[in-house]
Amino acid sequence: MAGRAAAKRRIGKTEELNVGWQPGERVLHGLLLEAILRDNPIPVAYRMNYIANFYVGPLVAMMERSFKLTRSEWIVLFCLTRQPRLNAQQISIVTGRPKTSIASAVKLLQKKGLITRKTDIADSRRQVLHLSESGQRTYAAIIKSFVEREKEMLETLDPAERRELVRLFGKIIAAADAWAKPY
Amino acid sequence: MAGRAAAKRRIGKTEELNVGWQPGERVLHGLLLEAILRDNPIPVAYRMNYIANFYVGPLVAMMERSFKLTRSEWIVLFCLTRQPRLNAQQISIVTGRPKTSIASAVKLLQKKGLITRKTDIADSRRQVLHLSESGQRTYAAIIKSFVEREKEMLETLDPAERRELVRLFGKIIAAADAWAKPY
DNA sequence: ACTAATTAGTACGATGTCGCACTATATACC
DNA sequence: GGTATATAGTGCGACATCGTACTAATTAGT
Numbered sequence: 269m270a271g272r273a274a275a276k277r278r279i280g281k282t283e284e285l286n287v288g289w290q291p292g293e294r295v296l297h298g299l300l301l302e303a304i305l306r307d308n309p310i311p312v313a314y315r316m317n318y319i320a321n322f323y324v325g326p327l328v329a330m331m332e333r334s335f336k337l338t339r340s341e342w343i344v345l346f347c348l349t350r351q352p353r354l355n356a357q358q359i360s361i362v363t364g365r366p367k368t369s370i371a372s373a374v375k376l377l378q379k380k381g382l383i384t385r386k387t388d389i390a391d392s393r394r395q396v397l398h399l400s401e402s403g404q405r406t407y408a409a410i411i412k413s414f415v416e417r418e419k420e421m422l423e424t425l426d427p428a429e430r431r432e433l434v435r436l437f438g439k440i441i442a443a444a445d446a447w448a449k450p451y
Numbered sequence: 452m453a454g455r456a457a458a459k460r461r462i463g464k465t466e467e468l469n470v471g472w473q474p475g476e477r478v479l480h481g482l483l484l485e486a487i488l489r490d491n492p493i494p495v496a497y498r499m500n501y502i503a504n505f506y507v508g509p510l511v512a513m514m515e516r517s518f519k520l521t522r523s524e525w526i527v528l529f530c531l532t533r534q535p536r537l538n539a540q541q542i543s544i545v546t547g548r549p550k551t552s553i554a555s556a557v558k559l560l561q562k563k564g565l566i567t568r569k570t571d572i573a574d575s576r577r578q579v580l581h582l583s584e585s586g587q588r589t590y591a592a593i594i595k596s597f598v599e600r601e602k603e604m605l606e607t608l609d610p611a612e613r614r615e616l617v618r619l620f621g622k623i624i625a626a627a628d629a630w631a632k633p634y
Numbered sequence: 635a636c637t638a639a640t641t642a643g644t645a646c647g648a649t650g651t652c653g654c655a656c657t658a659t660a661t662a663c664c
Numbered sequence: 665g666g667t668a669t670a671t672a673g674t675g676c677g678a679c680a681t682c683g684t685a686c687t688a689a690t691t692a693g694t
Contacts, residue, residue: 302547303534305624310601312613313506315620320503321547322631323496328692338650339559350487357672362483364504366652371673374586393659393672411492418493420630424622430495437498439607447603448505448539512652521680540642549682554643556680576642576689 323421327413335410340365340373341382345407348383348399355394364448382406506604510596518593523548523556524565528590531566531582538577547631565589 308314328339337345347359356374360367374397379381382403388394399407422430473609491497511522520528531540539557543550557580560566571577582590605613 298545300534300537300541301624302543304530305621308533310597311617313503313597313601314497314603314619315624317503317507318547318581319620319623319627320496320500322627324500325547326631342664347487350491351483354483355672358483359636362481362487364501364508366458366655367673368675369650375674385485388672391660391672395673406657414493414496418496421623422495423629424626425619429619431624432615433619434494434498434609436612436619437495437502438488439485439612440502440604441498443607444505446606447600448509472682523680538642551644551645551679551682551684557681558644571642574642579645 314429319421321419327417330413335406337406337410338373338376340369341377342410344370344373344377344397345382345399345403345410348397348403349407349411352398353396355388355396357394359397377403495513502604506600510600513596514593518589520557520589520593521556523552525593526591527553527556527560527580528565528582528586532578532587532590532594533580536579538571538579540577544581588600 289429305315324339331337331339331342332381343363343365344359347354347363356370357367359365360370363370374383374385374395378385380402382400384398384400385395386398388396422433425433487528488494490496507522511525514520514522514525525545527542530537530546539553540550542548543553546553557566557568557578561568563585565583567581567583568578569581572581605616608616
């Protein structure tokens with residue numbers, strides 16, 4: 269701690285840190301984070317990105333290690349579970365990810381046998397995607413972690429607050445056409 | 452529309468889409484999105500990622516085109532505006548991004564003259580970062596778009612709802628130590 | 635003091651991401 | 665029906681990202 273004390277004394281005279289924060293403990297709600305949240309010009313967006321980042325980040329890393337799946341592949345898997353018979357283009361548009369990323373994910377998933385591709389009879393440009401048995405099992409194994417983590421994340425909110433959060437998100441999404449226009 | 456009608460008739464017999472949704476209009480709150488949101492096993496996380504994705508995605512793309520900045524560089528710029536005299540490590544920890552990404556962003560920003568690096572006197576391993584004049588101007592130019600977009604995004608909420616949203620985010624972040632543990 | 639453990643930062647390589655250009659198919663319009 | 669336009673998907677190439685391994689500096693423990 270001698271170094272820290274010396275540093276404090278020299279503040280204002282030399283180049284050094286003025287944030288009284290030590291790595292390793294209370295990382296996530298330390299003084300540093302408070303400084304970044306305070307008077308933030310984009311309070312909602314910053315907080316939301318922060319949470320989203322810490323929610324998905326470790327989960328995606330875990331997926332890459334344990335299941336050898338990329339984030340794009342997971343997105344395709346997830347969308348197909350929610351709504352079978354999608355094609356790549358639709359997944360691209362509804363998730364906001366570039367179609368080339370989705371296309372390469374589709375190719376990888378097919379090679380791994382997690383999805384099947386069949387040409388749409390009504391429009392031979394389209395490739396209709398389905399989860400295979402193996403794909404469903406993989407999804408089931410992965411989604412568990414996501415659900416568990418969401419549960420932990422919301423533990424601090426009471427049921428009414430959780431409902432309110434979903435409601436507010438729903439409102440924002442419902443109005444997305446007004447604000448989510450591309451540049 | 453003849454194709455659509457034919458497709459509908461054939462549903463159940465052949466491989467094809469069963470989502471009555473056309474690209475190009477009502478993309479973001481179409482039937483497809485509703486299908487994905489309904490009975491979602493991770494209702495909060497999905498919605499949050501969705502919004503965060505559509506919020507930052509186009510903004511980052513714009514930044515890359517107009518200002519030749521990567522997302523990591525923007526993160527560094529943003530953090531330094533909020534709290535000068537940070538070092539790379541702290542930015543890495545407080546944002547959850549790997550330190551190698553932050554390190555390369557720092558190097559690029561320095562080369563472009565947007566930040567300065569000085570060795571910390573109290574600990575010569577640390578490189579204390581500062582925004583340069585040019586860096587501040589760049590930040591000011593970019594942040595405008597973010598603020599404007601957040602404003603548009605929240606237009607559908609009334610003031611009380613906005614406050615509640617920030618409050619709920621704050622609660623989740625305050626409890627982050629409990630749920631944001633790495634895997 | 636001396637060694638071991640921790641921390642800041644770098645170098646490098648693998649790979650995921652994504653924009654651009656292209657082909658093929660389908661639709662719209664006259 | 666024939667041409668123009670829009671759409672689905674692919675190939676390629678550039679680049680950002682990020683994990684691993686490393687060096688240098690600091691701190692802790694004895």
